[in-house]
Amino acid sequence: MLEKTIKKVLVTEEEICAKSREIGQILTQEYKDKNPLMVAILKGSVPFFAELTKRIDTHIEMDFMVVSSYHGGTSSSGEVKMIKDLDTSVEGRDIVIVEDIIDTGRTLLYLKQLLLHRKAKSVKIVTLVDKPEGRVVEIEADYVGFSLPNEFLVGFGLDYDEHFRNLPYIGILKEEVYQTKD
Numbered sequence: 001m002l003e004k005t006i007k008k009v010l011v012t013e014e015e016i017c018a019k020s021r022e023i024g025q026i027l028t029q030e031y032k033d034k035n036p037l038m039v040a041i042l043k044g045s046v047p048f049f050a051e052l053t054k055r056i057d058t059h060i061e062m063d064f065m066v067v068s069s070y071h072g073g074t075s076s077s078g079e080v081k082m083i084k085d086l087d088t089s090v091e092g093r094d095i096v097i098v099e100d101i102i103d104t105g106r107t108l109l110y111l112k113q114l115l116l117h118r119k120a121k122s123v124k125i126v127t128l129v130d131k132p133e134g135r136v137v138e139i140e141a142d143y144v145g146f147s148l149p150n151e152f153l154v155g156f157g158l159d160y161d162e163h164f165r166n167l168p169y170i171g172i173l174k175e176e177v178y179q180t181k182d
């Protein structure tokens, strides 16, 4: 079972659900009558996007983008690549980007600049996890679920080599998992 591979749970399922409800209520007030476009950045944001959007009690639309800056393992290539673009025009729209994590900040800086360049009316960022110690560019999220230390995290969308996204909590893997997979 997957639980045997986890050294430590940092954020429980209950904490994630409660936080999603809290941020959902704030977004409900902030975006009432604005019909924002909620943009999930695949694949990592899928569980949080599902949890958060059902807590927003006003009209929203949804779209999806795939960008990638990590190519396996635990290290970053530093380069952000667009793999799948939005289907929807963002011109004149209020946009809410939903992410699982901000680390170096490169992905979100790229995305925010791209959407503003396309004349979005506003671009706000919601992230489940922030790792502020990892930042190499200047960007902050407008809403942060949990600010966590600079360790490699898995679960609730966060993967190690595409595995562990389906864990219902956020944790750290035991060392032996890296030894067997590398």
Ligand SMILES: O=P(O)(O)OC[C@H]1O[C@H](OP(=O)(O)OP(=O)(O)O)[C@H](O)[C@@H]1O
Residues within 6 Å of the ligand: 041, 042, 043, 044, 045, 067, 068, 069, 070, 076, 099, 100, 101, 102, 103, 104, 105, 106, 107, 108, 159
């Ligand atoms: O702040 P940064 O250092 O740019 O890192 C954050 C990005 O890295 C992860 O995506 P990844 O490219 O691993 O794709 P995934 O969502 O499919 O796991 C995560 O989902 C963020 O998009």
Ligand SMILES: Nc1nc2[nH]cnc2c(=O)[nH]1
Residues within 6 Å of the ligand: 070, 101, 102, 103, 104, 131, 151, 152, 153, 154, 158, 159, 160
């Ligand atoms: N899975 C995972 N992806 C990341 N991308 C940036 N930081 C992390 C992390 O801690 N875990």
